[in-house]
Amino acid sequence: RRTRPGFGAFAHRRLGAAMVSWGFRAAASASLVLLALAGVAHAAPERDAKLLQALDAVLVEEEAKTLLDPHLDDLKSLNAEVVEKVVLRQWWGLARDIVAKSHLQQVDLSVAVRKAVRTLKDEADELLRTLNPKYGLAQQVAPAFQWAQNDTCVFLTVKYTVRWNAPGALEVTEPSVNMTLNTFNFSGLGKHSNNKYRYFLSLSLFDHILSEKSSWSAASVGKLSVTLRKRWPRKWPRLIANKKTKIGNMHMWMEMQERLDSTLSGMTTVSNSPVTCGLSEKLYCLATDTCKKADACAQCPGKNAAKLEESLCAGMPTEKASLSFRDADMDAGEIGGEVKIYKAKTDFDIENYAVYFGKDDRSKLEGADGAPMEVGVAASIGADTAVKIPNGTPMPEGATHLLVFSRNEFGEYATPGSVLLKDAVLPKGRPASVSFIDEDGDKGEVSGTVTIGRAQNQQHLDEYALHWGKSDKKKIASASFIRDVMKQADKDATHYISASTKIPEGATHILAFAKNEHGDHPVPASVRIVDAVKPCLKVGDADCPKGVAVSADIDPEPKQAQATITVDRASSEEGLTHYSVYWGRRDCKDGGQAGAKNGHIKDLPMGELVYELPANSHVPDGSTHILLFSKGKVGESDTCVSAEFKDLGAPEKAEL
Numbered sequence: 240r241r242t243r244p245g246f247g248a249f250a251h252r253r254l255g256a257a258m259v260s261w262g263f264r265a266a267a268s269a270s271l272v273l274l275a276l277a278g279v280a281h282a283a284p285e286r287d288a289k290l291l292q293a294l295d296a297v298l299v300e301e302e303a304k305t306l307l308d309p310h311l312d313d314l315k316s317l318n319a320e321v322v323e324k325v326v327l328r329q330w331w332g333l334a335r336d337i338v339a340k341s342h343l344q345q346v347d348l349s350v351a352v353r354k355a356v357r358t359l360k361d362e363a364d365e366l367l368r369t370l371n372p373k374y375g376l377a378q379q380v381a382p383a384f385q386w387a388q389n390d391t392c393v394f395l396t397v398k399y400t401v402r403w404n405a406p407g408a409l410e411v412t413e414p415s416v417n418m419t420l421n422t423f424n425f426s427g428l429g430k431h432s433n434n435k436y437r438y439f440l441s442l443s444l445f446d447h448i449l450s451e452k453s454s455w456s457a458a459s460v461g462k463l464s465v466t467l468r469k470r471w472p473r474k475w476p477r478l479i480a481n482k483k484t485k486i487g488n489m490h491m492w493m494e495m496q497e498r499l500d501s502t503l504s505g506m507t508t509v510s511n512s513p514v515t516c517g518l519s520e521k522l523y524c525l526a527t528d529t530c531k532k533a534d535a536c537a538q539c540p541g542k543n544a545a546k547l548e549e550s551l552c553a554g555m556p557t558e559k560a561s562l563s564f565r566d567a568d569m570d571a572g573e574i575g576g577e578v579k580i581y582k583a584k585t586d587f588d589i590e591n592y593a594v595y596f597g598k599d600d601r602s603k604l605e606g607a608d609g610a611p612m613e614v615g616v617a618a619s620i621g622a623d624t625a626v627k628i629p630n631g632t633p634m635p636e637g638a639t640h641l642l643v644f645s646r647n648e649f650g651e652y653a654t655p656g657s658v659l660l661k662d663a664v665l666p667k668g669r670p671a672s673v674s675f676i677d678e679d680g681d682k683g684e685v686s687g688t689v690t691i692g693r694a695q696n697q698q699h700l701d702e703y704a705l706h707w708g709k710s711d712k713k714k715i716a717s718a719s720f721i722r723d724v725m726k727q728a729d730k731d732a733t734h735y736i737s738a739s740t741k742i743p744e745g746a747t748h749i750l751a752f753a754k755n756e757h758g759d760h761p762v763p764a765s766v767r768i769v770d771a772v773k774p775c776l777k778v779g780d781a782d783c784p785k786g787v788a789v790s791a792d793i794d795p796e797p798k799q800a801q802a803t804i805t806v807d808r809a810s811s812e813e814g815l816t817h818y819s820v821y822w823g824r825r826d827c828k829d830g831g832q833a834g835a836k837n838g839h840i841k842d843l844p845m846g847e848l849v850y851e852l853p854a855n856s857h858v859p860d861g862s863t864h865i866l867l868f869s870k871g872k873v874g875e876s877d878t879c880v881s882a883e884f885k886d887l888g889a890p891e892k893a894e895l
Contacts (some may be wrong), residue, residue: 240646245374253307289317294321300330311337314344316879319351319414328354368433377428377435382407384440389502390472391621393448394495398587399438403490407431409461411438415502415648418450418467421480421514425455425463443480446470446512449621471587472621474506505883517528517550524552525587542588544649556652560592562643562656566663567632569757574662575630578614581623581656589619594626597640600657604638614641626685634662636794668696670764671704674749679738680773680873686738691724691751692764693731701728701755705734708748711765715745723754742768774815775876781811782876784818787867789882794854795890801854804840807880808848814871821851823864823881831879837862842870 280715290310297303302836303325310317314337325334333351334489341348351448383394383403400407406427416423421444429436444467452468469475481488508530512809516523516530524539534551536545561581568575580592594614596604603611612635615626671692679686691703705721706714710818751768752759775783786807808820827835838859844852846856867881868875 259735265687268310279854283316290318290321291324300333303328303330303334309339310522314341314346314348319348321353322348323355326352327358356872367432370376371433375401377437379437381488382438382440382489385488385490386478387495387499389499390473390474390592391469391728392507392655393444393469393475393478395467397425397440397463399461400431401488405487408436410457414457414463416455416465418448418453421447423465424572442478445477445516446473446514447479450570460842464702468621470621474503474508474512476508481518509799513550515688522547522550522552525727553588554582555651556589556645556647558585559645559652559654559656560844562594562641562658564641564658564660565664566574566661566757568632569663569665569878570631571662572663573631573633575628575632578626578628578641579623580617580625581644582621583620586619587867588623588647589645591619592617592624593644593651594748595642595644596635597642597657598637598640600640601655603637603642624864664699665758666700666753666755666760667692667698668700669693669753669760669762670694670751673749673766675766675768676747677769677771678873679740680771682770682776683771684739684741685768685770686736686740689734689736689749689750691732693727694753698724698755699727699755703732704752704759706750706752707743707746708763708765709745710751711748712763714750715743717816718743721749742770773874773876774871775878778878782809782815782869783878784809784867784869784880786880787865787882789865789884792885792887796855797886798858799888800856800858800886802852802884804850806843806848806867809869812845815845815868816870816872817844818873819868819870821868822859822862823866824861826864826881827866827879830877831866831868832877833867835879
C-alpha cells in the first residue's frame with residue numbers, strides 16, 4: 240500500500256509524542272503505585288482512599304493490574320469500592336482475575352460486582368432509549384387500578400401500566416399523591432419499553448374521605464398501594480361519584496374483596512352521599528339515605544338544618560356512645576386512669592364526646608358553682624377513643640357514675656352512655672404469714688397444704704392470691720398463678736396443692752397476696768419451697784441400705800416362718816426415719832415399688848438393725864424374697880435391696 244506524501248514523518252512525530260506522553264503517564268502511574276503501597280502500613284480507611292485515588296489516575300488496565308497486584312492476596316481487606324471501580328472502568332480481564340482469586344480465598348464479592356454491573360447495564364439501557372427521538376418526552380397515560388372496600392376504608396392498587404395484565408414500569412420518580420374531601424389524584428414518571436410515561440389518575444369518589452387518616456406507599460415493585468379512610472363507615476355502591484362515568488382500566492379487586500366481605504356482613508349498601516346529592520344541587524339526608532331540596536330538610540328526621548356548603552341536612556346527634564372506666568389510682572377518695580369511649584354505631588354527625596361526673600346514670604353532677612362537672616372531651620374519630628383522668632383526681636362528693644354525651648355544633652344528645660364509678664382501693668393489710676410443707680416425695684414435684692396467716696388489717700380484703708415466686712417478693716415471669724383462696728372470718732385460710740404438682744421453672748417460693756376486685760396488695764407473705772424427696776433416689780446413693788440378710792427358716796409348717804432378718808445399714812442415715820421390711824415376689828433388680836412387694840412385715844426404727852420373725856409368722860403365697868427399703872418423712876424409696884427366702888415347710892416342686 241502506498242503511503243501518502245508526508246504521512247511517514249507525521250506518523251513518526253505522532254508516535255514520538257505518544258511515547259513521550261506514555262512515558263509521563265507511566266512515570267505518574269509508577270509514582271501513584273508507590274504512593275498506594277506506602278499507604279498499606281497506615282489505617283485501612285486512609286489506604287483505601289489512596290488506592291481509589293490512584294485508580295482514578297490510571298488510564299489502562301495493565302497499570303491498574305500493577306497497582307492492585309500487592310492487594311490481591313488478601314481480598315478480604317480490600318474495600319468493595321475498589322472492586323466496583325474495576326468493573327465500572329470495564330477492566331474485564333482484571334475483574335475476572337479478582338473474582339477467580341476470591342473463590343480461592345473464599346471471599347464473597349458478589350454484592351460489589353452485581354452492583355457495578357447493574358449500574359453499567361442501566362447506563363447502557365438509557366443510551367438505547369435515547370435512540371427513540373420521542374424518549375425525552377413523557378407521554379401522559381392513565382394507569383390501571385383495582386379497588387376493594389370494607390366498612391371503614393377503600394383500598395386501591397395502582398399499577399404503572401395502561402392495562403392491568405400488561406407489563407409496565409417497575410417504579411416511578413417524582414410521585415405525587417393528593418387526597419382531599421372526595422378526590423384522589425396521583426401522578427408519577429416511569430420508564431418502560433424505551434419510553435417515558437407520566438402516569439396520571441384523578442378520581443372523584445362516591446363520598447368524602449378523611450385525608451389525615453388515609454395513606455399510600457410504593458409497597459411492591461411496579462405498584463402503588465393506597466388506603467382511603469371513609470368519613471362515614473358505610474358500604475359504598477361504587478367507587479366513583481357519578482354512576483355514568485366510565486373508566487376503562489378500573490377493576491374490582493376480587494381477591495381482596497372476598498377477604499373483606501365479612502366486615503360488610505349485614506350492612507345495607509347506601510344509595511346516596513353528600514357528594515352525589517351535591518351533583519344534583521340537593522342536600523343529603525342521612526336518616527333516609529335520600530337527597531332533599533335545600534328547603535326540604537324539615538322532612539329529614541332529626542336533621543332539619545340545611546348545610547349548603549356540605550350538601551347536608553344536619554342536626555344534633557341522635558345516638559349515644561358507651562364507656563368503661565377502671566380506677567388506676569389506688570388511694571382512697573382519689574381516682575385516675577383512662578375513660579374508654581366506645582363510639583356510637585352511627586357517628587357520622589358526632590363531632591366530639593363529652594364526659595361528665597354523674598349523680599346517677601342520666602344526670603350530670605353540678606359543682607359548687609352550679610355548672611356540670613366535666614371530666615374531658617374527645618374528638619369523634621370514627622373509632623373508639625378515650626379521655627384521661629390524671630391520678631390523684633379527687634372523687635367528687637355525690638359522684639356515682641361517669642356519663643358520656645354525643646355532641647356537635649347543633650347540640651348534645653340528651654341520653655348519655657353511663658358506667659358506675661368505683662373508687663379503687665387495695666387491701667390495707669397483707670397476710671401475716673404463709674407456710675407449706677411438701678408431702679410429695681418425687682423430685683421436682685410438690686403437694687400439701689398451704690396455710691395463709693390471717694391478715695391483721697382486713698379492710699378492703701376479699702381473698703388471698705397464691706402465686707409461684709422467683710424470690711420472696713416477685714412472681715415468676717409467666718404462669719405464676721396458683722389459686723385465689725377466700726379469706727376466713729376468724730381463722731387462717733388454707734389451700735391444698737394436689738399430688739404430683741410440678742414446680743415451675745425458676746420458682747423458689749410460694750407467695751400469698753391480699754386481694755380484692757381492684758388488685759393485689761403490693762407486698763406478699765412468702766415461704767421458700769423445700770422440695771422434699773424420698774430417700775435412695777437411685778441405687779448406690781448414700782442413704783440406700785447396703786443390703787439385707789435373712790437366716791434359714793426354722794418353722795417346719797408350710798406357709799409359716801421363723802427367721803432372723805438383719806439390716807446392713809446405709810452409709811448416711813440423715814433424713815431417714817425407718818427401714819421398711821416386706822415379703823417379696825421377686826428380687827429388687829427391677830425396682831421394689833413396681834409389683835415386687837407381697838406384704839408388709841415391719842418398719843424398723845433407726846438403730847434397730849435386727850428383727851426376729853416370730854414363730855408361726857404367715858408367709859404370703861408366692862413369697863420368694865425379703866425386701867428392704869429406706870424410708871423418710873415423705874415415703875419409701877423406689878429402689879430396694881433383697882435377700883432370697885425359702886419356706887422350710889413348702890413342698891418340693893416335682894421335677895419335670
